[in-house]
Amino acid sequence: MGKANIxxxxxxxxxxxxxxxxTVYVTKTQAKQESLTINNQSFTIDQLFAQTATRQFTDLNxxxxxLDDAIRVADVxxxxxxxxxxxxxxxxxxxxxxxxxxxxxxxKHRQAVFTDLPKAFRVRxxxxxxxxxx
Amino acid sequence: xxxxxxxxxxxxxxxxxxxxxxxxxxxxxxANLPAGSIMTAVFGIGLMVFSKTLFxxxxxxxxxxxxxGTLRLLNPFGGCFICSAIAIMAEGALFEVFWMWVSSDLxxxxxxxxxxxLGIISGYILYVGGYTITQILTPLFSSAGFDASxxxxxxxxxxxxxxxxxxxxxxxxxxxxxxxxxSVSIKDSLYYPVTATIAxxxxxxxxxxxxxxxxx
Numbered sequence: 001m002g003k004a005n006i007x008x009x010x011x012x013x014x015x016x017x018x019x020x021x022x023t024v025y026v027t028k029t030q031a032k033q034e035s036l037t038i039n040n041q042s043f044t045i046d047q048l049f050a051q052t053a054t055r056q057f058t059d060l061n062x063x064x065x066x067l068d069d070a071i072r073v074a075d076v077x078x079x080x081x082x083x084x085x086x087x088x089x090x091x092x093x094x095x096x097x098x099x100x101x102x103x104x105x106x107x108k109h110r111q112a113v114f115t116d117l118p119k120a121f122r123v124r125x126x127x128x129x130x131x132x133x134x
Numbered sequence: 135x136x137x138x139x140x141x142x143x144x145x146x147x148x149x150x151x152x153x154x155x156x157x158x159x160x161x162x163x164x165a166n167l168p169a170g171s172i173m174t175a176v177f178g179i180g181l182m183v184f185s186k187t188l189f190x191x192x193x194x195x196x197x198x199x200x201x202x203g204t205l206r207l208l209n210p211f212g213g214c215f216i217c218s219a220i221a222i223m224a225e226g227a228l229f230e231v232f233w234m235w236v237s238s239d240l241x242x243x244x245x246x247x248x249x250x251x252l253g254i255i256s257g258y259i260l261y262v263g264g265y266t267i268t269q270i271l272t273p274l275f276s277s278a279g280f281d282a283s284x285x286x287x288x289x290x291x292x293x294x295x296x297x298x299x300x301x302x303x304x305x306x307x308x309x310x311x312x313x314x315x316x317s318v319s320i321k322d323s324l325y326y327p328v329t330a331t332i333a334x335x336x337x338x339x340x341x342x343x344x345x346x347x348x349x350x
Contacts (some may be wrong), residue, residue, distance in 0.1 A: 005248050005251075008248050008251040008252060008255070008261065009247075009248075009251055011251065011254075011255045012251035012254040012255055012300075012304075014251070015254055015255055015258040015259075015296070015300055016254065016300060017296070017300075018258075018293055019258060019293060019296050019300060020297060020298030022290045022291075022293040022294035022297075023297055025162045025290050025294070026290050026291050026294045029290075033223060061208040063225060083281075085281075085283075085284070087287075091290070091291050092288055092291065092292060093282070093283075093284045093287055093288065094273075094278070094281075094284055095278065095281040095284055096278045096279065097278060099277065100277060100278050102227055104271075116276075116277060117276045117277065117278055118214050118217065118272050118275065118276055119214035119215075119217070120214045120216070120217045120269070120272045120273070121273075121276065121278060122214075
């Protein structure tokens with residue numbers, strides 16, 4: 001077996017091992033919670049829908065609650081002076097500004113959607129919205 | 135003249151890749167299949183390895199990625215099209231770098247197990263690399279900007295997501311190299327008409343698809 005073949009074999013095994021370990025880690029650490037935490041306060045999605053204004057993005061076919069309203073419900077003072085990290089159950093997270101939140105909604109299925117940001121900023125199965133000072 | 139043949143090949147194969155990403159990728163997403171993994175490991179790697187057997191020059195796969203990514207930008211449907219376009223271009227560049235040290239005559243890469251190893255590493259590097267680069271570059275094109283902590287927190291998921299394209303890549307590379315044993319040649323007089331037809335048809339179908347989805 002030549003040197004190149006040994007390098008290729010070891011590389012392939014390392015890649016499979018790394019992918020497998022990360023898959024196990026991701027599966028074990030995936031959050032499974034019904035509630036949604038905003039600014040360290042816990043809400044159910046029904047509570048949020050009962051307390052906040054509805055927002056609809058007709059072109060995108062999405063209906064939900066206004067994300068900026070949801071932040072106000074969580075008693076965030078001076079919301080424009082903070083950044084917001086939206087975290088999904090799978091660990092996917094995106095940090096957005098107050099201005100972005102005003103163009104965002106949270107669906108009943110807990111998906112965060114924004115009209116002013118690329119689709120990469122859509123977070124599925126939102127479990128936490130962290131509030132960070134600018 | 136030789137450069138013209140290569141450029142025509144880059145445009146034709148890149149267009150074919152872009153067409154697959156836009157049309158077949160959408161079908162796969164609609165069917166709830168792992169479209170990104172399949173597109174990278176089957177079409178991306180498949181077409182780039184195929185191009186490697188035809189054109190040994192450097193820069194061919196990078197060019198194909200640029201053509202395919204540009205075509206993807208024209209089809210704003212099915213997932214994040216900016217991310218997809220960036221990922222495709224990044225995959226072309228990563229393939230170019232990783233395959234730099236692989237012999238230009240792929241028949242020298244033996245046995246089949248080694249071809250599979252090449253496919254595994256390529257599938258993983260291209261998918262994970264493309265995914266990571268989009269996570270950095272896409273926010274830069276938005277008002278939210280890039281936040282490194284978002285990427286760092288998601289690194290285990292990105293590394294895990296490379297497993298499927300790595301496994302698929304293990305089959306793609308040997309199949310493409312084996313297919314080159316079946317010698318199919320195009321007459322010189324037909325080379326440019328054929329490559330032009332492939333490129334034009336791919337672009338027209340993607341643009342027509344976009345128009346249909348937007349206005350009908």
